[in-house]
Amino acid sequence: xxxxxxxxxxxxxxxxxxxxxxxxxxxxxxxxxxxxxxxxxxxxxxxxxxxxxxxxxxxxxxxxxxxxxxxxxxxxxxxxxxxxxxxxxxxxxxxxxxxxxxxxxxxxxxxxxxxxxxxxxxxxxxxxxxxxxxxxxxxxxxxxxxxxxxxxxxxxxxxxxxxxxxxxxxxxxxxxxxxxxxxxxxxxxxxxxxxxxxxxxxxxxxxxxxxxxxxxxxxxxxxxxxxxxxxxxxxxxxxxxxxxxxxxxxxxxxxxxxxxxxxxxxxxxxxxxxxxxxxxxxxxxxxxxxxxxxxxxxxxxxxxxxxxxxxxxxxxxxxxxxxxxxxxxxxxxxxxxxxxxxxxxxxxxxxxxxxxxxxxxxxxxxxxxxxxxxxxxxxxxxxxxxxxxxxxxxxxxxxxxxxxxxxxxxxxxxxxxxxxxxxxxxxxxxxxxxxxxxxxxxxxxxxxxx
Numbered sequence: 001x002x003x004x005x006x007x008x009x010x011x012x013x014x015x016x017x018x019x020x021x022x023x024x025x026x027x028x029x030x031x032x033x034x035x036x037x038x039x040x041x042x043x044x045x046x047x048x049x050x051x052x053x054x055x056x057x058x059x060x061x062x063x064x065x066x067x068x069x070x071x072x073x074x075x076x077x078x079x080x081x082x083x084x085x086x087x088x089x090x091x092x093x094x095x096x097x098x099x100x101x102x103x104x105x106x107x108x109x110x111x112x113x114x115x116x117x118x119x120x121x122x123x124x125x126x127x128x129x130x131x132x133x134x135x136x137x138x139x140x141x142x143x144x145x146x147x148x149x150x151x152x153x154x155x156x157x158x159x160x161x162x163x164x165x166x167x168x169x170x171x172x173x174x175x176x177x178x179x180x181x182x183x184x185x186x187x188x189x190x191x192x193x194x195x196x197x198x199x200x201x202x203x204x205x206x207x208x209x210x211x212x213x214x215x216x217x218x219x220x221x222x223x224x225x226x227x228x229x230x231x232x233x234x235x236x237x238x239x240x241x242x243x244x245x246x247x248x249x250x251x252x253x254x255x256x257x258x259x260x261x262x263x264x265x266x267x268x269x270x271x272x273x274x275x276x277x278x279x280x281x282x283x284x285x286x287x288x289x290x291x292x293x294x295x296x297x298x299x300x301x302x303x304x305x306x307x308x309x310x311x312x313x314x315x316x317x318x319x320x321x322x323x324x325x326x327x328x329x330x331x332x333x334x335x336x337x338x339x340x341x342x343x344x345x346x347x348x349x350x351x352x353x354x355x356x357x358x359x360x361x362x363x364x365x366x367x368x369x370x371x372x373x374x375x376x377x378x379x380x381x382x383x384x385x386x387x388x389x390x391x392x393x394x395x396x397x398x399x400x401x402x403x404x405x406x407x408x409x410x411x412x413x414x415x416x417x418x419x420x421x422x423x424x425x426x427x428x429x430x431x432x433x434x435x436x437x438x439x440x441x442x443x444x445x446x447x448x449x450x
Contacts, residue, residue: 024231032155035139036162037199042132043166045192051174052185060118068401073122073399085134086386091172094142095208102200105131109193121401137386144373145209148232149441153316153370160369164306174215214242215378237329241443247379256448260375265391268368270426273395274419277403301358308362328364329427333420340416374437376447
């Protein structure tokens with residue numbers, strides 16, 4: 001069957017493409033932009049909580065536990081939305097889910113204007129998180145399936161840049177609207193509606209993935225879309241290697257794919273279990289180390305994180321995935337261990353340590369947006385991405401929920417030592433299991449690794 005598909009696609013290619021290379025490049029830019037937009041609003045809704053959590057706590061009379069729960073609500077939603085969206089994307093296609101998940105997000109975003117209790121805010125942001133989790137499981141597979149193999153890593157990493165931009169923009173917007181204009185926290189949270197509506201309109205009319213269509217046995221449609229939108233003839237021919245197997249959850253833990261599942265799940269879990277609480281509560285963490293109110297340091301922390309993932313974008317197709325994944329995790333572990341053990345460190349050294357952590361952590365975190373789309377086959381690409389997303393959010397949610405408690409009850413030193421240990425686990429697993437996928441077609445990067 002593969003030979004027949006290859007001959008059909010090759011013959012179709014010799015006739016000529018319906019779209020010239022400029023049209024294809026424009027489509028790829030748009031597709032990358034609308035997928036990055038989903039990452040932007042994810043970063044935005046998570047970042048916007050930090051500047052207003054104090055006002056929410058006072059207004060709704062939140063306990064420390066409920067405050068942490070509100071901060072983690074969207075992450076908990078992503079935990080459920082990731083595998084659900086991935087399963088639906090593999091079953092029904094990438095295209096329909098690409099618009100539906102954003103419509104659900106917009107609904108939740110609008111409802112933020114009207115919440116008047118802690119449980120309402122939790123439920124609304126949980127709903128938004130479910131939509132975002134589904135978007136992870138649709139967007140990254142879709143981009144991986146359209147991107148040229150020699151630029152796939154860079155384009156996927158760009159979406160992570162959008163996450164950090166969204167987080168930082170939200171932090172600045174929240175701070176300005178809180179201090180300069182003294183707006184109600186509901187309005188500040190609800191500002192996420194604006195980029196979400198723009199993004200929803202931009203996503204209308206996107207084509208279905210040719211690889212998904214080929215996997216479903218719809219060869220003619222797949223061939224037509226491949227020639228209309230794929231830039232590289234090698235990628236066009238590579239879709240002929242798609243089988244028509246039905247994906248199941250059990251496949252994630254089969255001998256063929258369990259190494260991939262374990263690697264991306266643990267790597268992602270460890271990277272953001274430490275990252276999320278530190279950047280979310282950056283101001284208060286730095287304040288505990290004697291750095292004033294911590295605001296300037298928090299902005300610097302997020303700025304260095306953004307720079308770190310931008311550096312990954314420029315290097316990923318030059319030095320490969322492993323060199324951007326493994327060393328940086330060891331750097332993070334050493335920095336956090338030093339901060340934990342050096343209790344008398346001067347404030348300036350503490351700030352430098354956290355800035356180094358933010359930069360190094362973001363460099364490897366950029367790979368969390370690259371690997372899921374590459375290492376799973378088409379029939380479980382959405383489900384595998386969704387599972388890894390869900391597993392990672394266990395760490396992000398628990399870290400965000402427990403950080404205030406740990407800093408208050410265990411102290412900053414112990415908290416940093418624990419965080420360093422988590423980084424070590426991620427580094428060891430990556431050292432053993434991380435594959436090198438640079439410059440390879442998806443049929444090769446997603447091949448069984450038993």
